[in-house]
Amino acid sequence: MLFNTPQFFVFLVVTLGIFYVSPKPLRKWILLAASYFFYMSWNWRFAPLLLSLTAIDYVAAIWMERVESPRRRKLFLVLSLAANLGFLGFFKYYNFLASMLAEALRKDSHAFALSIILPLGISFHTFQSMSYVVDVYRREQKAIRNPVDYAVFIAFFPQLVAGPIVRAHEFFADYYTWAPPIDEEKLRGVLWIVLGLAKKMVLADQFAQIADSYFQNLAAHPGAPAAWSGVAAFAMQIFFDFSGYTDMAIGMALLLGFHFPTNFRRPYLAFSITDFWHRWHISFSRWLRDYLYIPLGGNRHGSLMTYRNLMITMLLGGLWHGASWNFVIWGGYHGALLGLERVFGRKHFQEQPNLLVYPLRAAMTFLLVCVGWVFFRAATLRDSVYVFQQMVSWHGKAGLIPLWLTCVLALSLAVALLEERFEWIERLARGPAWAYVATVVTLLFSVELIGVTEKAVPFVYFQF
């Protein structure tokens, strides 16, 4: 059940309806049932896996809180992390490691391969669950006593399959003091849902057609204009796809009375790679910082160790996206860029440049990010190299992005710049009714007239 299908909207409306007409004590059960129904609509076989991980972390956290011995606390933490990383590693990385082993033993690359289906959202819910366990271990979060409460936190359907990765204290702050959304929140919730849907169907899915046609048949599109436009199309696809999904998740959560953190803050307006990572998939960057980079030592042990920690964090961040060397290289590339920015002066890359320099810096950052997307999207390393060769070649005639889509993109850029300056989307729900109505109607028309509606295109991050 994809967010961009009519079936999902029926599910959402029914869930909201039942949720709000039910007595308060029943509501968490309704959220849990709806979330498992949503998860099982993909593949019911993975529900026991989700349930097991939930049970393990629930119990581990309570035991950790009960015992005082640091060794035993650590033991429970390790057991919990081992379970999460074990499942994640098996489902996501087994075949990758098996193919490497087979190659090392000079056997067929599929010699040890298993037919494994990746459980939906495993990368997200394991990370969310691990953050909770670590927070309890650090005594930053109290263990949740009610198993239903904890199960709702892990399985909450708006963010179950692709985030944002919500921290336990953020979720339970809303959960334990739950109040129905006020009018402004309802309006904001609907607006985020419609905006996310438009981002996905109007922009992401249109750009996906271009990016797919380019990357799936590189030889058919030789030359620099095709390569640059193919890569730019993917850059747009992945941003609008993932941020569209997140917007919808935030909107749905708002309608249910929950406040999710911002996950994207106009990342392509970033003026440096450091700034980019403060704007792109923020909940994931935050997770990497708090549970990997800082525990590794962060920037507390001198420059060399900082670069090392940065590189390890980004390499693992890349690997999190998928079992492929291309993702590792993508992570390493960003790690190297972040390191370089530190070498040239961290302050310089964290402070907003003046208006004259800003467009140049933003364009430069976008170009660097696009180069990284080549590794992310190309099927193999060889394909990535081929794309780079084409990008710096002098031949080729036309790009792949049609004029009308370029116009729509230019309009989106204008909207993003206005949003960057005025944050008008958030304000819209407080503003005059006509402005809200006009925005929603425009977005709905864009979905109807420009969106890809013949078939529901899956979200990119669902595969991670």
Added chain:
Amino acid sequence: MRAVPVLLASAVAFAAIEGAVFHSGLYTWILSPDASTGFIQTVLRNERERPKDGPQVLGVGDSRMLLEARLANEHTPETGYTFGTIAAAGATPRSWYYMLRDTDPTARFYRAIVIAAESYDDADKFEVEADRAEDLSYVIAHLGLSDLWEFSRSYQDPSLQWRAARAILFKGLVYKRDFEDVLVHPVSRIRLARVAHRDSFAWYYKFTGPPETLAGFRVDWKNKTLDAPPNANPGLVENLRFRLLYQLPDETGNQSRYLKYWIGKIYERYRGSPTRLIFLRLPRGGFVRPDQPSYNPHSSVRELAAQPNVTLIDEHFFDSLEKPELFVDELHLNGPGMDLFSVMLTQEVSRILGPLR
């Protein structure tokens, strides 16, 4: 702001604008005449705006219904009848129903509706006509909310049923491609729409068929081979081979059910009306397969034949046109074939209708 009124206002505003633009015919004015919906709009507009003096006869069918109204109307002084046509390439019985409904809203205007049938036996075709997705694009401009259930249910494939239902509710979904083109070239589109509105009647009315023929082709039915002249178009050769030598689909009764439904609906519209429904069987081609479908006494048109305002032209009436010299491809008559067909049809229809009283 209070949430519920604002959200309701958003929904109402969207529905109102959608309705005003796409359900009112406003957008159809600017449709490209080359796209499916725009093409049907052009054909129907031509018929609507055609000067209509005296008793009228209207032809309906697909691209093989090559009635040249221009030629037929040269005989008006003798016959007394003026001919028009809304036959359109790719139009199917389902589309004919909706096209007729809009062209003849009272179902009493024409003296006769001449309907071109592929066969009088309802034989199954290579494609399942009930699941022809293009029908939606053909008639979307003529579908209203009251058609939602019937039109979408007329598809057998659930995904097409769903697509049709969505499209009737949100017509913009069908106009999407056209709209994208308008976005890119708004000025040239307006210019094209203007030209189409001004000149399209002449485009169709003055159309004369192509001169090419199938002379030189030979079919060996026994060995199932086709000999083509050396300079023959490979696409044409392949189409002929497919049409003439491929095994015919098994009879499932599917096409018969489909035709009985839609031809039956056309008949129901004209039941009790002064308009006569005249069916003709189209010339089958320059070469006629020996394995013709078996005679079906209960076919859609044969069952209607007994009705008081229905006439079936003898199904072999156009057999004399089934020659390679009169066809341009596997399906269509060429220029000389069209001329002969038009004259024969005009005379036969006038004979059936009888002299004007």
